[in-house]
Amino acid sequence: MTRKTIRVLLLAAVVVVVNSWAGAAIAAPRFITEATITSNTGYAQLTWEPENGPVELQQALDQEFSNPQTIYQGNNTSLFISGLRNGAYFYRLQATDGTLSPPLTLEVQHYPLGQAWMLFALGAGVFAGIVFVILNGEQHQHE
Amino acid sequence: MNDVVFLSPWLGWVLMTGLSGLWIGLGIYWGRKSKSFEDHALAGRNIGLALGSATAVATWVTSNTTMLAPQFALQMGIWGMLAYSTASIGLFLFAPMSARIRALMPDGYTSGDFMRLRYGQTAWKIFLVLTLFYSLTWLVSMAMAGGILLNALSGIRYEYGMTVILAVCVIYTMRGGLYAVIGTDFIQSLIILIGVVVVGFAVLQQVEMETIYANLTAEKPALLDVMFPAAIIAVFNNLLFGLGEIFHNNVWWSRAFAFRQGVGRKAYTIAGLIWLPIPIAAGFVALASGALGVPVPSPDMVGPLVIASVLGEIGAVAIFVIVFSSLASSIDSLLAATADLITEDIYRRMWRPGATPGQLKKVAQMVTLALGLGTWLVCLPRIGTLATVLFFAGPLVGSMIWPIITGLYWKRANSQGAISGMVLGSIVGLVVYFQIGWYVASLVGTVVSMVCVIFFTVIQPANYSWQTLRQGE
Numbered sequence: 001m002t003r004k005t006i007r008v009l010l011l012a013a014v015v016v017v018v019n020s021w022a023g024a025a026i027a028a029p030r031f032i033t034e035a036t037i038t039s040n041t042g043y044a045q046l047t048w049e050p051e052n053g054p055v056e057l058q059q060a061l062d063q064e065f066s067n068p069q070t071i072y073q074g075n076n077t078s079l080f081i082s083g084l085r086n087g088a089y090f091y092r093l094q095a096t097d098g099t100l101s102p103p104l105t106l107e108v109q110h111y112p113l114g115q116a117w118m119l120f121a122l123g124a125g126v127f128a129g130i131v132f133v134i135l136n137g138e139q140h141q142h143e
Numbered sequence: 144m145n146d147v148v149f150l151s152p153w154l155g156w157v158l159m160t161g162l163s164g165l166w167i168g169l170g171i172y173w174g175r176k177s178k179s180f181e182d183h184a185l186a187g188r189n190i191g192l193a194l195g196s197a198t199a200v201a202t203w204v205t206s207n208t209t210m211l212a213p214q215f216a217l218q219m220g221i222w223g224m225l226a227y228s229t230a231s232i233g234l235f236l237f238a239p240m241s242a243r244i245r246a247l248m249p250d251g252y253t254s255g256d257f258m259r260l261r262y263g264q265t266a267w268k269i270f271l272v273l274t275l276f277y278s279l280t281w282l283v284s285m286a287m288a289g290g291i292l293l294n295a296l297s298g299i300r301y302e303y304g305m306t307v308i309l310a311v312c313v314i315y316t317m318r319g320g321l322y323a324v325i326g327t328d329f330i331q332s333l334i335i336l337i338g339v340v341v342v343g344f345a346v347l348q349q350v351e352m353e354t355i356y357a358n359l360t361a362e363k364p365a366l367l368d369v370m371f372p373a374a375i376i377a378v379f380n381n382l383l384f385g386l387g388e389i390f391h392n393n394v395w396w397s398r399a400f401a402f403r404q405g406v407g408r409k410a411y412t413i414a415g416l417i418w419l420p421i422p423i424a425a426g427f428v429a430l431a432s433g434a435l436g437v438p439v440p441s442p443d444m445v446g447p448l449v450i451a452s453v454l455g456e457i458g459a460v461a462i463f464v465i466v467f468s469s470l471a472s473s474i475d476s477l478l479a480a481t482a483d484l485i486t487e488d489i490y491r492r493m494w495r496p497g498a499t500p501g502q503l504k505k506v507a508q509m510v511t512l513a514l515g516l517g518t519w520l521v522c523l524p525r526i527g528t529l530a531t532v533l534f535f536a537g538p539l540v541g542s543m544i545w546p547i548i549t550g551l552y553w554k555r556a557n558s559q560g561a562i563s564g565m566v567l568g569s570i571v572g573l574v575v576y577f578q579i580g581w582y583v584a585s586l587v588g589t590v591v592s593m594v595c596v597i598f599f600t601v602i603q604p605a606n607y608s609w610q611t612l613r614q615g616e
Binding site: 040041043045071080117124 | 217218219220236239240243359362363364365366367368370371372373375376378379380382383386438439440441442445544545548549551552553583586589590593
């Protein structure tokens with residue numbers, strides 16, 4: 001093997017290594033959850049694949065992320081969000097080199113209030129019945 | 144990986160070793176009076192007011208109180224916080240029930256005894272299946288919580304933390320029975336109460352209420368909404384879940400039998416009053432997370448995250464001690480009460496009616512060991528979140544409320560109502576659990592059970608003699 005051949009092989013190896021590093025660096029961060037998730041409670045847990053460095057999680061109210069808000073920065077791989085009202089919320093991750101993840105959509109549609117109050121009333125009725133049985137039983141237990 | 148480790152593993156191990164030694168030492172010391180099965184299971188039926196109140200508080204302050212109450216607040220805001228605190232109503236309502244239980248069954252041992260004598264063999268066996276499922280679920284969720292929390296707080300591996308907390312409780316519960324459980328509960332309740340008060344004030348020192356309110360309004364507005372549908376639904380679901388847990392489970396019945404005459408009513412009332420503010424304080428901590436800039440990777444970790452963030456290493460030590468104490472105070476009670484239930488209702492009633500008190504005590508000790516080993520095996524793989532594991536049992540316990548309360552107070556209540564109530568309530572409640580969600584499952588299970596019990600009471604009223612309960616056979 002001549003010196004020239006060795007140089008060529010070394011150069012090729014360097015190119016391969018550099019390319020693979022570059023490939024790793026430009027791999028976009030990704031959510032593990034599905035592209036669109038729904039919630040009827042106003043809360044959800046967003047999870048993403050571990051990165052080599054910190055990520056920034058952005059939230060926006062439109063698909064174009066015209067006014068994104070950073071809601072987390074760091075090395076964690078999940079964030080619990082809660083207290084959201086009805087509507088669509090959009091999320092994306094940004095790696096330190098600026099690459100962005102595909103967006104994730106969270107659609108919040110709370111249970112109908114009428115249904116909630118109906119169940120509340122049902123629960124209150126059952127509870128009142130339980131209290132009545134106990135208190136009434138206490139009053140008449142010596143009969 | 145999420146960055147949620149606050150103590151170095153060596154400090155975690157030091158704390159865990161010290162607390163383990165303390166509980167085992169105290170448990171063995173207090174348990175030296177345990178000679179027979181009655182001593183082991185019921186502490187000689189002579190527990191006074193101070194120990195009685197403390198054991199009820201400590202048992203009901205589980206790791207779920209210190210961890211799930213903040214989770215509820217983070218998920219459902221103010222309503223969620225109130226929903227969790229309604230669990231204290233179970234203690235208030237059990238106060239008169241415990242006096243009734245003691246009066247009706249002065250020589251009773253377990254809640255299973257009551258179901259067998261009141262409703263017969265079939266209802267008793269169904270009850271045993273449901274209550275054992277619930278007790279084992281609770282036990283598994285506690286042990287899992289122990290491993291997860293100790294790992295998150297100090298980096299101690301999940302398997303090690305879970306193993307140690309289980310082993311410690313098994314050792315002193317086997318040795319000292321209910322004497323050891325109630326004695327350690329007294330110290331543990333003091334540690335928990337002091338810890339929660341100190342932590343609550345420390346958080347308030349760090350951030351003002353106005354800041355918390357402004358943060359919630361801007362970032363989590365639904366948490367302040369009075370009209371929060373899921374939270375509105377959850378209020379009575381959670382309340383009924385708590386009632387079902389307390390009304391049926393031998394953890395509470397064994398204490399009703401163990402308390403001195405006249406103590407139960409006062410002890411459970413005092414315990415309810417002491418317990419009530421704990422989930423509110425713990426929930427408040429979670430609502431402050433946004434204002435304090437604490438990111439929450441997983442909702443069941445919000446409490447430790449905020450406390451450690453505010454108080455640093457001292458806070459992390461405090462939460463470690465509180466969590467370890469609350470875990471031990473619940474796991475030991477569950478081990479003891481479930482072992483007694485299996486010994487009395489399965490070993491003695493189904494297998495060896497002529498067993499001596501000494502034999503029964505030995506069996507109870509072996510069952511405690513077996514429960515610990517079984518729980519350990521189930522917990523080795525980490526499955527599910529704390530809430531998911533626990534709430535799976537919600538409809539089952541809800542379905543037992545009406546059979547229990549009407550069995551205690553209505554002569555006309557009968558076995559058809561109890562059986563159909565427990566079976567249909569559990570089945571329909573579980574279907575709802577999977578089709579809709581945990582936050583309606585207990586409610587639906589209770590409603591179905593109530594309808595069954597009332598229907599059969601009206602259609603086929605019994606005329607039960609309370610003397611049957613007093614005589615024991």
